[in-house]
Amino acid sequence: MGLVESGKLPKPLTGLLNMSRKYSLWVYQWGLACCALEMGAAFASPRYDVMRLGVIPFPASPRQADLVVVSGTVTDKMAPAIRRLYEQMPEPKYVISMGSCANCGGPYWDSYSVTKGVDQIIPVDVYVPGCPPRPEALLEGIVMLQERILNEDMTARWTEEPIVVGA
Amino acid sequence: MSDVETVEEEVAVEVDHEREAMLAEISDELGDEIVETFVKPGDDVWIRITRDAWVTTAEVLKNKLDFRFLNFVSAIDWMPSPFGRDMDSQVDLAMSAAQGDVPDPPDMTIETGYAGGDTRFQVFARVNDVDSGRAVTIKADVPDDDLSVPTWIPVYPGANWHERELMEMFGIAVTGHPNPRKLYLPGAFEGNPMRKDFALLARRIKPWPGIVDVEQMPGEDDEESSEAES
Amino acid sequence: MTAISDAEKLRQLGEQATEARMNVEIETEGMTLNLGPQHPATHGTLRIIAKLDGEQVVVAEPVMGYMHRGYEKLAEVRTYPQVTTLVNRIDWVGSFANETPFILAAEKLMEIEAPPRAQYIRTVLHEMSRIANVMLGIGDMGVQIGAVTPIFFAFRDREYVLNQIEAVTGGRFHPNFDRIGGLKDDLPAGWIQNTQNAMDKVLEFCDQIETLMYGNEIFQARTRGIGIIPKDVGLSYGVSGVNIRGSGVDWDVRRDNMPQGLVYDQVDWKVWTHPDGDCYSRMWVRLQEVREGAKIVQQLLKQIPAGPVMAKVPRIIKVPAGEAFVETENPLGVMGYYIVSKGDLNPYRVKIRTASFSNISITPWLLKGVFVPDIIAILGSLYFILGDIDR
């Protein structure tokens, strides 16, 4: 990791490394609620088939994941577990927050048990709005993330603004 | 609703022997423990019993009258919410109060539903008889000074989680429950959310755009006038 | 008692004694395995704490609440039309089915009846959400016990059903289409024919999955005789729907307690039961449910009457004071809403009786003494949706 984060690599090598990260995003499916189904449709449905883009939905363990899609309502009881699983992922890691609930609480904005936005717990790279977003929206979020990864500068990674799909 | 349908329903009112018979059957078994009953013809039966008979009723219903299917166990808080309908954001209310427009304080008189009630909290449960398709709703008053009911687990083991939910949401203790821990909420959570006086914090601080739904829709007058024209 | 069975009994007692002695001699320390809250098996956020002895479960207890969103409280501060949006998301795979009982209960209190055409379309959509839900459940069972392909087939053919739901409601699976007194809209042109075709696809999927999964020896070995729910135990835990019909209880709310406002009595269909009560029988009944659902939809579509889809309802919905409970047969089991109204714009109290809550409450009883892989098979065959448990 030190290799990539020091940011002193020659440009072509950085490009190559970025490209390999772009095309090999092993995604950890964090299906929490309704959006999990649309995420499942994007990942497992032959109609959407996210594997085309090089996003491999194999890993069942966060240790092998590069990307996590938090899809669904985050409750106060779940929040510590989310934080913990995020910390178990190896760097460089990316987070897509899918759906209104994960973005901001959605229709449960006034609930006593719902965390209003997963970005209170972990940093988010891409917001996909919708309740639930269509699988196409998630695919667009992934493509936008891939574009960002391709031009990514590791040292500037934490200073960039998150992507909002459709904004 | 057309007039013909109304007539049909009135006919149904007169002849709901089935439910009356069921009620009679239950009354025979329970006797004095029944405080009040209510039959909505063609719909349902409500029976209010004393709290002491809560478990006996379950036993009678399950073992003698074949109501083997436990539908649910829950409770109602009959005290109206001190926050009114809680549809208006408290922020907005404060603003209008500053302008001298003070809303009426909510009516805090307790009105209970079918089969009556004398106390703020009432536990209610529903059991079904799957063979004949009958069902009955049981209610029992829980006095304010002793918020507790005996457990139904020995009769209906499925009551376990329902009762945990009851304890957590209403703060009504269930005596004899083997595992009286919180079911849903994290351990540090304070309060009993389903009580009417539990405030939803987000509503205290954020304006609620959904309120416009119950106001008159824009263009409504136009629609009516166009209907009148045509 | 014959002599042979006595001898058999004696032998078993002896075996048990040996086993007990063995366990004392090799004093093994138990281990606690935590499945969840985020675990591939729980398709959602159920957590199961299992105390193990080797691979055998001594005690297993589900911990819930990771998806508790407080529907009952939120429903108290929303108007009746707003509640529909909310309850859509309880069982998020078969959303339309969540709306139906709530709307029916509200209609019962208001003493409104939807026009016949709306009743037919309601029933069609109710069945279609059942198909979409149960198809996924079948595919998911494959994943749980290690076969990856069925879930892809399920997702593939489920899209045809979702397409049709979307064509009429505008939402892939949160339609919010049901209104007090009828439906939001009428059917679009050509919808009936397309839906007939989609149902043919569904029936095709059933045949395909039957040969791919149900006929597989390993599938049968993994599910037959595992997780048996006896009739009476199941009923007293409140287990309903397919799970109790898989135990031989011939009870279907659609047929036996059909609420006013649905038209299941207009079509010819069958309630399937299976006497075994194990994982296989539950999955088998589930497959037949999909088939029956497709048949119900096909028959209903042929006889949809013409007419309006909305009854005369006041613009501002105030439900008269009273109490009503309506339960319907939802994809996961019996779902009901107990509405207490005080004549206001919003319900005074909504008790939501969800199917998975009761179905899963039997797990501590069911998981005693099974092996770790059986936990997964049993949970998969009970088929729960987290929103339906935690609400």
Add this chain to the structure above:
Amino acid sequence: MISLAFWIETTFRSVGGLAAVLLPAGPIVYIFLFKMMSFMQSRLGPTEAGPAGTLQLIAEVGKWIQKEDIFPEKADRLIFAAAPFVVLASSFLLVLVVPFGPDAWFVNLDTGIYFALAVSSVSVIGILMAGWASASKYSMLGGLRAAAQLIAYELPLVLAVMGVVIQAGTLNMQDIVLAQAEGEIFGWGGIGNPFIITQFLGFVIFMIAMQAELTQPPFDMPVAESELVTGYLTEYSGIRFLLFFIGEFATAGVFGMIASVLFLGGWWVPGLDPDSNLFNIIGPGVMFAKVMGVMFLVFWFRFTYPRFREDQLQKLAWKVLIPLALLNIVFTGILKVVF
């Protein structure tokens, strides 16, 4: 034969060994794991990285090497770090005795198949190490399950090979190939005697046992995703996971080679003289084609079948496969004596 300087020969051998282990692994992952699985599930598989997604694997490797390499806090660091190498080493040891042509071999041991079966068990140690050192319950259960399973299926594997050994009359893998090339079926030598025909039962048992040894579904209890997350792999990330990943599919390739040597005639093609120098050149290619054929079967089962339960898996090994393999040996022995 020309004699080469020791260092040249060593270099050749090292490069050849690396190529023999790693080259089949790549196509196996790409063709079967990505493409065939996707087509069987009516999908497309990777298409973006390179033409038809062919550069996907390069991207995978490039990504894994830049990932953070996490050691769990309570892990036994040395053993945790060493485990993937042990697993990978076992496939290198296995490939040693595999012949790729009349003269293209690394070592020509007289007890070649014996050696191969012996070192194939080394990977169990690696898996147990990984399971134990991860200090995680899932890993521990996965490791133990793997050990129990691999040891149970070692036996049918060995017994299935016995039939071949009896028929060929040798333990040398090169000679087993020649025995198939020069053999004849009941006096007819048109296609020689690939042992898949005369040892069909042995082949089936070998394939099932191999599936279990490779921990592919339906025998993937050790990495059962829906129960144990990913079993002994749960705590591995970054380059160490990559090594496990390569090890898994490299071992699959090498087992495919052994299966094709034992049952499909190895580097030999029917109709050609097994002694000609041609086979030193096309032999590896022929082997590769046969390995792909075997792997097709393995992965076909993988994507179709649900997974066994631990006790059912043991029952299958001890109550079905081993008696069948013993029967096979008896029949082979009788036939060997009769003919």
